[in-house]
Amino acid sequence: MDLVSGLFEAITASSTYVNAALFAGLLIFAASGEWIAERSGTINISVEAMLLAGAFTSAAGYTATDSFPVGIICGVLGGMVVAGVQAEMSHRLTADQFVVGLTLNILILGLAGFLARVVDLTTKTAPRWTIPGLSRIPLFGDALFGHPWPFFLLFLVVPLAWWLVFRTRWGLEVRASGEDPQAGDVSGIDVNKRRRQAIYFAGFTAGLGGAFLIFVQVGRFDEGVVSGRGFIAIAAVIFGGWTLRGTIAGCFVFALALALRLQLPNYYEGVPTELLQAFPFLVTIFGMALFAHRVRAPAALARPFVRGLK
């Protein structure tokens, strides 16, 4: 079979879409919180650490209690602890946000790797729910409506993120902090507080994303379970031009690349494995190269706010 027909087979297989939906789920959990953090003015590269911490703590929580809801709550807590360090250090103590984020990524990778060898984790995926009727749609039915149940939390988190940002006073203040912190400050908004809260929300959704990895996608913890998907989620936010709609579209595009990487070898074996491994990252880079200069970032993105300093 040649490459073109192999690609065609892979694209028309419904299993590709099931995989893509799983990757998209992970990316959307991570990206919806990341999107709010970036609207508030922080490029939160510790989202990678939040995902990994969430995955580890949810696996630990499940091992201890054999309960999926407890596991998910532990995952959220894990994500929020990392968010706490990131938020307090970068927006209370004014340490550089990238430095803190990078350090957290390295620290959590080491910590999770160390603890995973010390503790025995036994986990599995949650029971599968299929939505009757909808899950029988050809090609996409299974992908969108038949998954272990924590998948469906996605349908709550995304509207929640949208509602918070566009329909609450808090969301308005978050956006003001990201666009013009000086103006926000003089009109009575505690800019750094809003930014911290936005990062906590990112920790909340990324923690859910970590639990998603364990209970929906993979089923067991491994220190390589995240391996750069957090960075792809950040890229999705940029790709989407800092709109929620675009961010989710970006998640789907990059998730399809991640899924094709898994599926293509079943149909066509001529592509070197290294190229396949790098493929989603190349797609991400090209995607950003095409779209990044056409969109407008929040004006104060990645600029720390200290009163009186511009």
Next chain:
Amino acid sequence: MSDAVSQGVKRQQRQVEWVGLYAASVAVALVASALLIQTTGGSSLAVFDALIEGSLTGTGRWGLTLGAAAPMLLVALGTIISARAGLVNIGQEGQLAIGAAFAVYISFRIDGPGPFNLVVLMVFGAIGGALWAGAAGALRFWRGVPEVLSTLLLVTVATQLTAYALGREWLLLAPDSVGARNNVSEQLAEDNRLPNLSVLGNQIPFAAFLAVVLALGLAFALARTTWGFRLRMLGKSPKAAQRAGISQTRFGMRAMLLSGAFAGLAGAVMFAGGGFQFSNFKFVPGFSGNIGWTGLLVALVAREKAIPAILVAFVFASLRTGSSFVGSTGVEARVTDVVEGLLVLALLIPPAVMFLRDRRRARLATTERT
């Protein structure tokens, strides 16, 4: 009290505060690490003893530590250049791997006298690293892609690219390793290796001298040359730089290339210098071994200053060389990664606290005057 005296007192008080804050932060990080080791059933004292022995007091160990510190310092110097220009290059791990691969490729295809080969090899390493960082720079300046993200994503691509090259005989793979379980390159010929200097039973690698000389040179260039001044201006205030006729694209791109070149040079030095656990003059899977990440942390902890980076690189290299002795205490050697991360986090706190404190004092001083 006269003004001069009171200022002297203030300066002294500030110095005490600095030292106190740093001491407290490091203590907290160490206590947290110790607690982690104790709660997971190890002995923290044994681990710290092993770290000291493995990095300093063991036979021939501090020479190895210097060998591990050299590439870390080189990476850190590159990071300092890009950071001074206001660019966040955090993909050194990938730039180092590509630089090393370039150096390996050329080293088996030239046949001159040893020193000549070494120079060519190091130049190629620098070129490789510069190309990889340059890709991120080009994306930043011509396509508007934030370099924070592109450099990170390119790390994964670099890892896969070097793995691909290592699997192909026409690129890096050694002919006699075809079909073997692990792909490795040929071994570098003895004439082409970086020399060591023997002192008190320790082998001090030439790379360590090179790195220190470059650090001193960079510190001078940043503080005392027009180039350094322009670079700092670009980083501190792009607007002022533009008014002064400093092209952000041209200067930023150069800073990016140079920053990658240092990481690539570090890769070449790791290959040709042997040093600590750097795979015995061969290119192997996972060659970069987190030296790029650690070098980046060195630059951040040294607060983007070249001379403090020398000391910080040595401390972080000690953690690296010490970790190979930790296994004998029954504690996972990965624990040193945790210690390293906690130390870095702790060391970020004092400058931030001092910054806030200085500002509060300044504000109080202005309100007193009015």
